[in-house]
Amino acid sequence: MEPKQMKRVWLVTGASRGFGAEITKAALAAGGAVVATARDPGRITERFGTSEALLPVALDVTDERSVAAAVETAIARFGRIDVLVNNAGYGILGAVEETSGDEVRRVYETNVFGLLAVTRAVLPQLRKQRSGHILNLSSIGGYRSGPGFGIYCSTKFAIEGISEALHAELAPLGIHVTSLEPGYFRTEFFESKSMVETDNVIADYANTLGKVRSLVKTVSGQQRGDPARLARVVVDLVGEEDPPLRLPLGSDTVAAIEAKHAFVEQELDAWRAVSVSTDFPK
Numbered sequence: 001m002e003p004k005q006m007k008r009v010w011l012v013t014g015a016s017r018g019f020g021a022e023i024t025k026a027a028l029a030a031g032g033a034v035v036a037t038a039r040d041p042g043r044i045t046e047r048f049g050t051s052e053a054l055l056p057v058a059l060d061v062t063d064e065r066s067v068a069a070a071v072e073t074a075i076a077r078f079g080r081i082d083v084l085v086n087n088a089g090y091g092i093l094g095a096v097e098e099t100s101g102d103e104v105r106r107v108y109e110t111n112v113f114g115l116l117a118v119t120r121a122v123l124p125q126l127r128k129q130r131s132g133h134i135l136n137l138s139s140i141g142g143y144r145s146g147p148g149f150g151i152y153c154s155t156k157f158a159i160e161g162i163s164e165a166l167h168a169e170l171a172p173l174g175i176h177v178t179s180l181e182p183g184y185f186r187t188e189f190f191e192s193k194s195m196v197e198t199d200n201v202i203a204d205y206a207n208t209l210g211k212v213r214s215l216v217k218t219v220s221g222q223q224r225g226d227p228a229r230l231a232r233v234v235v236d237l238v239g240e241e242d243p244p245l246r247l248p249l250g251s252d253t254v255a256a257i258e259a260k261h262a263f264v265e266q267e268l269d270a271w272r273a274v275s276v277s278t279d280f281p282k
Contacts, residue, residue, distance in 0.1 A: 007031040008238065009078045011071070013061055013118055014088030016043040018187040018194060019137060019227060023085055026231035028053055035074040035081070037088075061088045061114025064121075071121040080129060083238050084122045086115045087137045089155070093216065094198025095205045096150040103198060104151055111155035116162065126175050133176040133238045136163045140183040140253040144260045147205075148212035160246075167245045176243050180234065183250030185225030225250040
């Protein structure tokens with residue numbers, strides 16, 4: 001089979017581990033071609049071997065020249081890009097006050113600015129095709145935040161806003177956008193390669209953030225979500241004629257969304273009179 005005849009051409013960032021690796025595996029199994037990117041593409045070859053359908057490419061999402069080169073390589077090899085999976089990113093654990101400006105900037109460079117750079121580089125091809133699907137890896141933390149993950153969640157809140165705007169901008173051009181919102185899945189997310197902790201620790205947060213730090217250590221490797229099942233859902237999703245703007249993944253995400261909706265509705269009702277009192281009188 002010639003590469004250009006393959007069912008779909010995927011470009012996946014952060015493809016060497018976690019969700020990126022699982023989606024790469026599932027897309028290949030479904031007969032797709034995958035441009036699997038990572039800072040070290042050798043790790044992709046080590047994991048998946050070599051095949052005509054797999055193109056490992058070096059990509060640092062924080063370097064726009066690297067991004068442009070990777071997209072050019074993908075199009076030169078396969079002639080098109082059908083699915084972009086913006087998966088590259090990492091977590092940071094620490095109270096908002098504990099997180100330094102440099103730590104905040106670094107996580108935003110990857111999680112937000114990197115996603116934007118890759119999306120901007122791929123969109124001219126998708127617009128030319130008048131087709132395609134952008135899948136942005138958000139999180140349960142893109143819908144609600146909590147102690148210890150304020151900065152990380154803020155990057156995912158940003159992805160939600162970007163995805164919602166892109167959805168409206170690109171729908172008339174035949175391009176779909178979906179924000180994927182996984183909860184706690186059994187990946188390496190809570191390990192040192194995927195999550196860092198702030199250098200600064202403030203004792204006053206021991207009863208809030210301290211409990212979260214302890215919980216993270218016990219949760220890792222015990223999460224209920226199955227990454228392989230998520231990957232298969234994602235591969236099926238791109239075949240849908242009318243895919244959703246947001247797709248919660250995991251029973252914990254569904255429960256968290258329902259709880260937040262109930263809280264927001266209760267608070268809105270309680271403060272409705274104050275909220276509407278700021279209009280000019282009729």
